[in-house]
Amino acid sequence: MMCSKRRPFWLAVLLLSWSSWLPADTTPPAAAKTTSILLLLAYEPLYPAAQSLVQALSGQLRQQVKQPLQLHVEYMDSDLLNSTTYLQQFGNLLHSKQQQGERYDLAIVAGNSALQLAAQEQQRVLADTPVVFMNVSDTALIRRLLPGGNLTGVPELPFVYEFLALCRSLFADRQTLHVIVDSRSGQRDFLPLLQQATDSLGKTLQVHSLTDLSWDELASELQQLRRQPVLLLSAYQDRLQQPKAFRDAIAFLSEQSASPLWHLWPQGIGEGLTGGVVSDRDFSVQQVAAMAGQILQGTPAASLPVHWQLTPVTLADARQLARFDISASDLPAAARLLHQQNSFWQRYGWVLLLMVTASGLTGLVLFLIWSESRRRQLSDEQLRDRTRLIRNILDSIPDLIFYKDNQGVYVFCNKPFVRVMGTNPVGKTDFDVFDQQTAEFFRSKDSEAVARKNMNANEEWVHSADGRIILLETQKTPIYDRKGRHIGVFGLSRDVTDLKKAQQNLEHIAHHDALTNLPNRLLLNKKLEYALNLARRAEEHLGILYLDLDRFKDINDTIGHDIGDLLLKDVAHRLHNNIRDSDICSRLGGDEFIVVLTNVNDVQRIQEKCEQLLQLIAQPYSLQGHLLSVFASAGISVFPQHGTSVDELIRNADAALHKAKELGRNRSYQYERQLTDSIHSRMSLEQDLRSAMETRQFTLAFQPQFKLGSLQPLRAEALLRWPHPARGMISPLEFIPLAETSGMIIELGYWVLRSACQQFLFWREQGLRLEKIAVNVSPVQINSSFANTVADILQQLNFDPHWLELEVTEGLMMSGTTEVSQQIEQLRALGVEFAIDDFGTGYSSLSKLKSMPVSVLKIDQSFVRDINDDINDFEIVRAIVAMAGSLGLTVVAEGVETAAHESTLQDLGCEWMQGYYYAKPMAADEFYQCYRNTPDA
Known part of the structure; x- marks a missing residue:
């Protein structure tokens, strides 16, 4: 972007001699077709990042294009030599090369002038060769060429608002953005955009133009700016027509400025410019190479959309940040830093690692020598400690642990065994410790475990030292030596007396209603299934009475649930005490009860018994000072007339109960087929x-x-x-x-x-x-x-x-x-x-x-x-x-x-x-x- 005020045309000829600094591929095999690509750059060869751009493009293109590749790199140096005449003369030189035999399958142009040349000389120089552009900031030029053009690409747009956001975070107390420009129209075109952006954010834009200033005057103004945001748009020549190359310009301005210089493009950052919010050049190169690959595979360039959506990257020079006392932590988290100083560990870590490794190896050798000398000394002590530890562990286990040899003599037992049995059995047999019957039982279980050659579990009732009879759950495992010979039996016994009682209690809870102690639904199903089997064998009837208290909810709501619970217990007591032992009385939950009448020869008796129970329930109750009267409704189903399974009989009795409720409550109703049909019709x-x-x-x-x-x-x-x-x-x-x-x-x-x-x-x-x-x-x-x-x-x-x-x-x-x-x-x-x-x-x-x-x-x-x-x-x-x-x-x-x-x-x-x-x-x-x-x- 920097050049002398005026270069003779022979310089353009010299620049054309700069073909690709990357040597062309060696001559491909005769059978392979070489793909020829023109890489036309608007920059001079010494322009910052020019060679890195060529190398990056070359690498990406060789990944995308599988056949042999020939790159023709041309540098225009058109930053100031960008007139129509210059572009035409440069086109003449390219045309002369084509006359010498150069042909291009694709043209990649970088920079505004390069795209202008490609558009202006496309027919004469490129002969409708598809064009992929990049680093082009002239959006008006792009939009003018797109309709009907055989081109696509990735523009380079300035991230003005993102840059201003960076300035606001770094210079929160500064309201003025200083901008350096010169007479180049291409970069001055961004001034209206900057003015609009700063106005929208309530900031002031101050322009320092080399059109009105000399280099020294500009340096003087920059020396007055202390910790101010200064943006460099363009600086090539001053009002005295004195030019400076781009590197010279940014070196001069950076040295003279008392504030960091920022840029909207990546070039120059790291060579004097502090940083900026710029487009991701790596991403642009990848996109351009991908587009080139698609075009070379047959996709028309015009059908590939221009990639307008670019990713902004915050790029900064760590040396310049340190110079102006700006912390890298103030930058966005994803910012990229150039010339970042390596940490102490990065510089000398390998030395420290080598020293630590050497020290470790030396210490390891010394430790092995010391360990070997101590091993023999500690061996006996460790064996004693382990034996003592095992003994303490076994003694701390509440279960009874013992070991008997193959002759039935106790070799070992833990303290709980001695405490429960009241004697130490070591050196004795079961016949010396227990009564004859118990000893014979224990020896038979030992023999059973040995015969099975595996663990054998059994329950044993024994008399404990305190006179209680306890239940032991014992596991006996035969023990063998290394040659497979039986040498003894290891046993572990656990007192499960309380557990057995708890299991029996849980079994009762699982099958009985907690409030009334009547069988619950689970036990009812089991008992009823058994009663049905008996009724089938005896060819007898069986009656199901499904009872439900009328308006029981009113009692709970008015008097309280405590009285309601007492009432349910009394109802359960009356029902249970007024049926035979062979009958079943169960509470399903809430205020619902089921009574099963077994051994019924006369069906009429079922109806009579139901009416008797309803009258019994209707008698007054005296509960904690409350005199209550409650009625019940009942549904009746009879085996086998109304069903042959538990679910069917209960379901039909429930349907009859609902019918009794509908008829006015305080009555019974015997199941009819129409009830099920009505329910099915309603469900349908x-x-x-x-x-x-x-x-x-x-x-x-x-x-x-x-x-x-x-x-x-x-x-x-x-x-x-x-x-x-x-x-x-x-x-x-x-x-x-x-x-x-x-x-x-x-x-x-x-x-x-x-x-x-x-x-x-x-x-x-x-x-x-x-x-x-x-x-x-x-x-x-x-x-x-x-x-x-x-x-x-x-x-x-x-x-x-x-x-x-x-x-x-x-x-x-x-x-x-x-x-x-x-x-x-x-x-x-x-x-x-x-x-x-x-x-x-x-x-x-x-x-x-x-x-x-x-x-x-x-x-x-x-x-x-x-x-x-x-x-x-x-x-x-x-x-x-x-x-x-x-x-x-x-x-x-x-x-x-x-x-x-x-x-x-x-x-x-x-x-x-x-x-x-x-x-x-x-x-x-x-x-x-x-x-x-x-x-x-």
Whole structure:
């Protein structure tokens, strides 16, 4: 980037003689084709990093190009000689070389002038040779040449903002960035970008231009700058037209400057410049070589995109950092340092390592000599210590350890053996220590272990020294010498008396209920399986009574769980004491019991016994001052009529119990096949319901609501319908309760709300402007997130809350729970209206209407149906309308099917009607077609 003010043209000729400093490959074999590549650089041969760039490219290209390679390196030195005339003359020289036989398969150009020459002389010099460029900062030139050009490459862009970020971290207290430039237009073009960047960061840009300064004047200004960020853009000649080569310029400026000099390009860093945020030259070389490889393999250069995304690298000279007292730790973690001083260890580590190794070897030899001299002295002492250690270890083990020779004489035992047995058996046999029967048992187990030639385990009951009878778990292992001859038996005995008791206790706990001590489900299954096998052999009946206390939860909630537990224990006691020993009484958990009646010849006896037990349970209980009465329900199944397996009999008894609960509790019910069919039908319908949720089988029907005297409906109620693909239309009375009990009603309800609101908006867009859309809400839906979810749906649809009316049950409004009230009030605050559906069926007091947060009452159709025939229905409707009118509530009559209904309701003051007299529920399209052009009365 540095040259003299003016060089004669012969210098260009001289530069052309600088072919590749890397010698060309030796002559390839005749069969191999040589790939010829022109490497055209805009720099002079002595330019910093010029030769390293050539070598790096050469190495990468030889990796990418597998065939023999010939590089033609040309240096332009066009930093100042970059006029159109110069480029044309340089092109003439290249053309003359081509006339002498040079041909290129690919051209790689580095620098702006090199790319300009390649573009200007491509037809004459390169003959449409594909071009890969690098180190080109003139983005306008690149973008101008790309359309229609046979080129690609990797530009070199200045990382201005990254550099300013580095300056801000190193010079946080400095607000001015000083920039050195000269008259070269290529580098001065970056001044507007620097000005824009410093302005955006609130910094000041001060330019020191050699166009206005001499070298000495610039040096004087730099000497005044103390610890200031100074950026060198270009410095080749001063206002007196005095040139300096690039190396000379950066050496002069670095020596004269009192502040570190920074650069936006890697060249010069390490030769006087302190550092900068620059592009990764290694990465660029790799990318260019990869592009060259692809092009030489047949890929058109124009099809390879220019690699605009470059990686910035912070590069710095460690010597310059130290000179200006800048710590390398202040640089980014990934910064690369040049001329970094080796540490003391790096410089002298090998000497220290050699000294340590020599010392270690000498010490090792001395240690071996000392160890050998001490080994004999310590051998006997170590043997004694080991023997003593082994003895202490064996004595510290709580188990009884012993060793007997092949004659049955004890050779060794540990202290626990002596303590438990009360004698030291060493030198004696089992017959000298134990009674005759015990000794014979021990000797038989010794012989058994020897015969098996392996460890043998057994349990032994013995009398301990303190008079207790203890259970020992003993392991006996035969011992052999090196020749395989049997020499004795090693034994280890463990006192497992307490463990055996604990196992028995755990066994009882695992099979019995902790509260009532009755058999639990696990033991019940075992006992019942055994009883079934006996019943099969004897061809007898067997009865299963599945009992459950009625409203036991109320007792826990009102009196407490302690009283509830006492009650369960008394119930268990009554059941257990009133059945035979051959029968089974078990607690499954909670307030559920199962009684198994065995050896039954007469099935009627099972029913009688069940009624007897229910009456027994119903007798009063006196528990800690509380006199309680509790009832139970029971389900009955009989073997073999109602099942032949444990699971089947219990499952069918459970189904009969649920039926007894449905019939009013405090009774028994014997299993019938219809119960299982009903359960299977319900389960099948529930599975179909889940499938319908996933496949969106549900549809909506809409029933209009009319105000008296109007032919156009002002409101509509959305009604959920399920057209089952196999069962046909399923009544909401059948699937809505199932959706509520399974929890699916929450997702289904939100789908209905969203779909109804979307349809309402569509009607309004089509000109059918209703006042409100009514949507039914299940009590199960109203939880802590109900109001927020509804609000989110309305917001997503841009739906005015005043258009929505939510219909809830009378029982929900009467519940008075805080959570329900909060959710309703939150939505009413948004403008959503609430209506009580089927009003009058919940037996609520009309006087409580004033406390209910509702705006609409919908009179149940059961009252409207007989309003002209039943005086009670007439009075109920009249009272509802009167009370609602006094409270300012809107009343909607459901089930209006005749003109007489309409007339009577009108006389009573009811203004809103809904029913088959006006219209049945219909699909959305039918609703729109029916009422889109209906004139209002």
